[in-house]
Ligand code: SF4
């Protein structure tokens with residue numbers, strides 16, 4: 286575990302920076318969503334760089350850098366190296382930063398064709414062929430999953446870093462949270478396809494608690510068995526092409542989900 | 556109808572009497588929890604009155620499948636077990652063990668307030684009583700009793716219901732844990748279905764149960780009514796959808812470390828942990844330390860864990876059971892074999908929950924048979 290910033294090193298508060306790469310802003314908004322805790326956070330850290338939310342645009346070094354978004358342009362590929370250099374602890378936030386996000390759908394297609402189809406003057410657009418997670422470019426100290434991240438997990442991580450303790454961030458299945466909260470399994474009791482068994486906990490089993498199958502927005506859990514779950518979905522009457530599609534959403538670029546969607550796509554073609 | 560007959564084991568209670576029983580429990584300060592229909596299943600939750608019970612509901616269960624269906628009568632306990640077990644109330648999914656507050660130069664530990672009102676569990680099945688006895692051994696036996704569990708357990712009032720309608724994944728009969736509970740309850744009911752609403756044979760198991768029965772309107776049951784109740788329970792014993800030979804399983808699992816079956820089951824197992832979390836005897840937990848943003852308070856929380864997680868077997872430097880095959884083997888071997896050595900009892904009571912609520916439909920009875928090298932009796936994968 287990387288060294289936590291001590292609360293007041295040399296008599297100053299730890300400096301926090303929030304960066305954005307290719308993303309929708311939803312994850313950094315989670316920080317602003319911490320309404321009740323916002324004052325306490327502001328009391329414990331110096332918000333040194335947070336262009337989306339404040340005028341703070343001070344230069345590094347920073348003790349904690351929260352990075353939202355994936356790397357999709359040569360410019361961002363450059364920028365993330367600088368962010369890493371300026372940061373003591375680097376945390377990637379959300380499905381984009383940890384797996385490439387929904388924009389990683391380009392990884393399965395020809396991005397040049399997209400650019401020509403969407404933009405009037407494609408020659409002005411500089412973009413990479415792949416949308417990649419931060420960890421593919423630099424060392425990442427902590428990851429918060431989710432699309433968007435869970436407020437509780439963000440608070441737990443910040444609190445733990447400030448206290449110099451290990452954050453409690455589970456890596457097991459959504460099913461565990463589902464059962465702890467006493468929700469009834471939608472897959473067993475209703476035959477609703479659910480990605481919970483292969484998805485990492487963190488959301489508190491939000492969707493199953495509202496009678497929906499999990500969409501997998503927290504990405505693969507620690508030992509995902511996508512083949513077995515896919516077989517279960519097929520038994521529930523889901524077409525192979527639709528199994529492939531289910532694995533290809535916000536975390537399409539996460540290796541386990543990518544392998545599953547590609548396998549199901551191949552099988553669907555047969 | 557007489558009030559207060561305590562003529563041994565054989566009182567007849569109408570639905571109105573059951574209502575009076577619930578009211579009496581509440582009068583004595585008990586919070587009521589029992590079965591009710593929610594989100595497509597029978598779950599255990601707070602009960603207000605008899606009207607909250609799953610009247611006219613039953614279920615179809617198979618490995619990985621559960622459906623609520625209508626009965627053609629108004630039976631109140633005519634359903635099989637749902638996903639919840641009573642451990643939710645005795646050994647809750649999350650319990651704060653202690654708080655600490657910063658105090659000059661150090662910190663002070665703040666004691667947790669003991670659980671509030673004593674609970675009455677209404678509708679506890681025989682296998683669930685057996686599971687309570689197993690958890691008692693685990694959490695109260697030996698030199699260190701769990702204080703939270705003890706406080707909850709000692710305050711408990713148990714209204715059992717003998718089983719007259721086992722599910723397709725039940726196998727208590729082969730483990731000797733049901734469908735009739737010999738003891739472990741304050742009061743026990745056997746439901747006798749009637750076209751105009753059920754009646755119940757009421758037995759008392761403890762002095763507290765007898766005292767309570769004396770407060771509710773009931774009458775001595777007739778011989779015919781008693782026979783009817785007995786034969787309904789006897790019929791249930793022959794209607795179990797599953798069976799498990801505990802001796803064979805214990806013997807085989809004790810030496811089956813290298814069985815090829817582990818790899819086979821690992822191909823299906825999702826390592827999701829559902830089986831352990833629905834199991835009424837599984838007790839594994841982990842503790843999490845948290846603190847507040849200001850760094851003024853800290854807490855240690857115990858929460859349900861599962862041996863299917865990677866972190867469960869973490870020791871310095873890494874996890875011992877990295878493969879899912881090893882984790883499944885650990886679970887079933889502990890349940891059916893090593894539990895005997897550790898706690899002097901089988902770790903499984905045959906409730907069938909792990910079979911029904913496994914999203915992959917993995918069946919403990921089938922796996923035990925396969926490891927023992929016998930032909931699977933039913934439902935080959
Ligand atoms: S509803 Fe989904 S997350 Fe919940 S237990 Fe079932 S499969 Fe797991």
Ligand code: SF4
Nearest residue numbers: 488492499500501502
């Ligand atoms: S249940 Fe699944 S889809 Fe729903 S919020 Fe949680 S991780 Fe996302």
Ligand code: SF4
Nearest residue numbers: 824825827828830913
């Ligand atoms: S046996 Fe079933 S319920 Fe248990 S971990 Fe494996 S897939 Fe999940």
Ligand code: SF4
Nearest residue numbers: 834903904906907909
């Ligand atoms: S192992 Fe399965 S059948 Fe046995 S008590 Fe646990 S949940 Fe019930």
